[in-house]
Structures are given as structure tokens and as C-alpha cells.
Amino acid sequence: MKTQVVIIGGGPSGLLLSQLLDRRGIESVVLERKTKEYVLGRIRAGVLERGLVGLMEEAGCADRLHAEGIVHDGTLVSHGDDMFRIDFTELTGTPVIVYGQTELTRDLYDAREKAGGRIEFEVDDVTIHGADTDAPQVSYSVGGETRRIDCDFIAGCDGFHGVSRQAIPLSVRTEYEKVYPFGWLGILSQTPPVHDELIYANSERGFALCSMRNSKLSRYYIQCSLSDSVNDWTDEAFWQELKRRIPATMAEKLVTGPSIEKSIAPLRSFVTEPMRWGRLFLCGDAAHIVPPTGAKGLNTAASDVHYLYDGLCEFYKAGSSAGIDAYSERALNRIWKAERFSWWFSSLMHRYPDQSSFDLKMQVSELDFLRSNKAAQTAMAQNYVGLPY
Numbered sequence: 001m002k003t004q005v006v007i008i009g010g011g012p013s014g015l016l017l018s019q020l021l022d023r024r025g026i027e028s029v030v031l032e033r034k035t036k037e038y039v040l041g042r043i044r045a046g047v048l049e050r051g052l053v054g055l056m057e058e059a060g061c062a063d064r065l066h067a068e069g070i071v072h073d074g075t076l077v078s079h080g081d082d083m084f085r086i087d088f089t090e091l092t093g094t095p096v097i098v099y100g101q102t103e104l105t106r107d108l109y110d111a112r113e114k115a116g117g118r119i120e121f122e123v124d125d126v127t128i129h130g131a132d133t134d135a136p137q138v139s140y141s142v143g144g145e146t147r148r149i150d151c152d153f154i155a156g157c158d159g160f161h162g163v164s165r166q167a168i169p170l171s172v173r174t175e176y177e178k179v180y181p182f183g184w185l186g187i188l189s190q191t192p193p194v195h196d197e198l199i200y201a202n203s204e205r206g207f208a209l210c211s212m213r214n215s216k217l218s219r220y221y222i223q224c225s226l227s228d229s230v231n232d233w234t235d236e237a238f239w240q241e242l243k244r245r246i247p248a249t250m251a252e253k254l255v256t257g258p259s260i261e262k263s264i265a266p267l268r269s270f271v272t273e274p275m276r277w278g279r280l281f282l283c284g285d286a287a288h289i290v291p292p293t294g295a296k297g298l299n300t301a302a303s304d305v306h307y308l309y310d311g312l313c314e315f316y317k318a319g320s321s322a323g324i325d326a327y328s329e330r331a332l333n334r335i336w337k338a339e340r341f342s343w344w345f346s347s348l349m350h351r352y353p354d355q356s357s358f359d360l361k362m363q364v365s366e367l368d369f370l371r372s373n374k375a376a377q378t379a380m381a382q383n384y385v386g387l388p389y
């Protein structure tokens with residue numbers, strides 16, 4: 001079999017790239033290790049930057065997002081019972097959209113199916129051959145049969161645990177990593193959100209986040225210990241702990257109910273450089289991870305897709321490899337800024353096991369500066385709504 005671009009991974013970055021390329025007449029095959037139901041069952045991101053919304057529009061997949069996504073003009077930040085608001089739209093002219101990754105992924109699957117796009121599910125043993133030659137290939141097995149695809153390019157969109165990054169020799173790759181000494185315990189519940197904007201809460205018991213998917217579906221997170229397991233946390237214990245971490249005025253009106261999903265995610269900052277090796281290009285979580293505090297994971301995946309899509313269009317439509325040659329540098333330039341923001345916001349909002357009284361004073365004083373200083377709020381808002389592509 002032959003195609004122009006083999007895309008490894010049918011998560012949001014792989015599907016978005018495939019859909020965008022298709023709209024410009026560039027053929028691709030998506031290889032996904034899991035089933036579609038499994039991919040759609042992963043509850044992850046909820047906040048979309050304007051850039052990602054623009055890409056969904058360009059992909060012809062933004063109708064439902066515009067109909068059902070909720071425009072958020074700002075966010076609340078709390079410290080104990082103190083609370084202040086950062087107005088994104090006033091400070092930057094741009095809001096964010098709250099729309100679940102699950103829904104966005106579903107829209108992309110629907111579009112790929114409608115366009116007759118080729119997606120192979122439940123593939124195993126995906127192996128990249130000759131990425132540093134002009135004739136790369138990808139082999140895989142499905143249903144006990146081994147297949148091989150010849151292609152021009154390979155997009156590694158297979159997430160943090162995928163095979164694409166590992167295919168780049170260690171002599172070429174440099175990895176940067178920071179592992180945080182805590183995780184996030186998240187629940188989804190069929191209850192109305194406690195507030196119409198997100199609340200990022202710093203409390204002496206640790207971080208908490210009140211988010212949502214729609215007016216009847218809430219998403220809440222609390223900082224937890226890395227040694228905790230989901231079974232340690234009953235719904236009742238979760239709600240009690242959340243109430244203790246958010247301002248009392250919010251805790252009083254919090255509507256609780258049974259969780260319909262509960263999971264723990266560790267927090268990590270990670271970047272691999274370069275994001276290209278020969279004809280293999282890494283996109284999204286395959287190349288970098290951010291702690292979720294800044295809501296940047298899916299959005300950085302989208303900016304990679306933008307740069308790669310641009311480069312591939314330039315290659316196929318204008319016969320120039322300038323765009324693909326610049327891919328890694330352009331993508332990394334934006335990634336590192338999102339890494340910095342996510343690291344900064346995580347450091348500001350969490351309790352660290354080894355935090356000294358001096359460190360705590362630094363946090364309090366930084367929160368106070370953010371509360372009272374317009375320039376600081378503007379910098380926060382610019383990063384949160386997303387730096388320009």
C-alpha cells in the first residue's frame with residue numbers, strides 16, 4: 001500500500017492533521033492502537049484556545065463546537081477565601097472556549113468517516129522504517145496480518161507512550177523533563193458547575209480546580225499524593241476535600257452528586273528536541289507534555305499540527321521544503337513558552353511537599369501581585385488564551 005502521509009495515532013492531533021490535509025487534497029492513513037470507543041472514553045482537556053478553534057474551522061469541523069462550546073471571558077483565581085478574576089477578553093481581546101476533548105475528537109472522527117478517510121484501529125507492532133531516507137515505510141499488524149505502507153512522510157501523533165519518539169536515535173534526541181511531586185484526582189459529575197467560569201484554587205490543603213463541560217456536567221480536580229489510588233477516594237471524600245479548598249462562598253453552593261468518571265493523572269513537564277528526524281515529524285504529546293494547570297496540552301498539540309500542515313502544504317502545493325525544514329524550530333519556539341507558562345502557573349497554585357516557609361511567602365506575594373497588577377494579569381491572560389502561531 002502507498003499513501004502520502006502515514007499518521008501514527010488517532011487522538012486529536014492525528015485526526016486534525018489528517019482532516020486538514022484531506023481538505024487540501026493530501027492523502028493520509030491514520031493508524032490507531034485502540035478502538036474508537038476507547039479513544040472517545042478518555043476524559044481529558046476542556047479549554048480550547050482561539051488558534052485551535054480556527055484550525056477546527058479550517059478543517060470544516062467547528063459547527064458543533066460553535067453551537068455547544070461555552071465562551072469564557074475570564075477565570076477566577078482563589079487563595080483560601082480570597083478570590084479575584086482575570087478578564088481575558090478585556091485584557092487580550094480574546095476569550096477561550098470550553099468544549100471537551102472527547103467532543104472535539106468525536107467531531108473529527110465524524111468528519112473523517114464522512115470524507116471516507118482511512119483509519120485503521122487496533123493496530124499492533126507499529127514500526128517505522130527508513131525515516132532518515134527518501135523512502136520511509138511503516139509496518140504494523142492488524143487481526144494477525146502484517147501490513148506495510150510506503151509513504152512520503154510520517155507524522156508521529158501517538159502520544160507520550162507511543163513508538164514515534166523512540167524511533168529517533170538517542171544520539172539525535174535530547175529530552176528535558178520535570179516530574180512534579182503530586183498528581184491530580186479528577187471527577188466528572190452530572191451536576192451543574194459551581195460557577196459559570198473556571199476556578200483555580202490555591203489552598204493550604206493543596207490545589208483544586210472547578211471546571212465544566214456544559215451546564216449540567218462538571219469537571220473537578222484536586223491535587224493528590226502520587227501514592228493515592230482512585231479507590232482510596234470515595235465520592236464523598238472527594239467532595240469534602242474540594243469544599244475545603246475553594247472559597248467558602250463557592251463551597252456553600254457546590255452541588256454534589258455521584259461521579260461518572262474518576263481518575264488520577266501524574267503531573268509532568270517534558271520536551272524532546274528536535275521534533276523532526278528525516279521524514280518523521282513528532283506532534284503533540286509524542287513530543288511534549290505540560291502539567292494540565294495551564295490547559296495547554298491539547299492546544300500545543302494543535303499548534304504543532306498547524307506548523308506541520310503548513311509545511312506539508314508548502315511541499316505538495318509549492319514544491320518547497322522550507323516549511324517542513326523549519327517545522328521543529330517553529331513548533332519548539334512556541335512549545336517552550338507554553339512549557340514555561342504551565343510550569344509557572346503550576347508552581348504558583350500547588351502545595352509542594354518540601355515547600356519552606358520562605359517558598360510559601362513567595363507564592364503568597366506572587367498571587368498578591370497577580371491580583372493587583374494589570375501588567376501581570378495581562379501576561380497571564382495572553383498566555384492562557386494562547387500565544388499567536
Ligand code: RFL
Nearest residue numbers: 009011012013033044045046158159284285295297298299
Ligand atoms: P493523545 O491524545 O495521547 O493521542 C495519541 C493516540 O495515539 C495512540 N497510540 C498509538 N497508535 C498506534 N500505534 C502506537 N504505538 C500508539 N501509541 C499510542 C493512542 O491510543 C492515542 O489514541 O495525544 P495527542 O493527539 O497528541 O493529544 C494530546 C492531548 O490528548 C493532551 O495534550 C491533552 O489531553 C492534555 N490536557 C489538556 N490539554 C489542554 O489543552 N487543555 C486542557 O484543559 C487539558 N486538560 C489534559 C487535561 C490532560 C489530562 N490528562 C489525563 C493527561 C486534563 C487532564 C487530566
Ligand code: PHB
Nearest residue numbers: 045046211292293294295
Ligand atoms: C478541564 O476542564 O478538564 C480542565 C480545564 C482547565 C485546566 C485543566 C483541565 O487547566
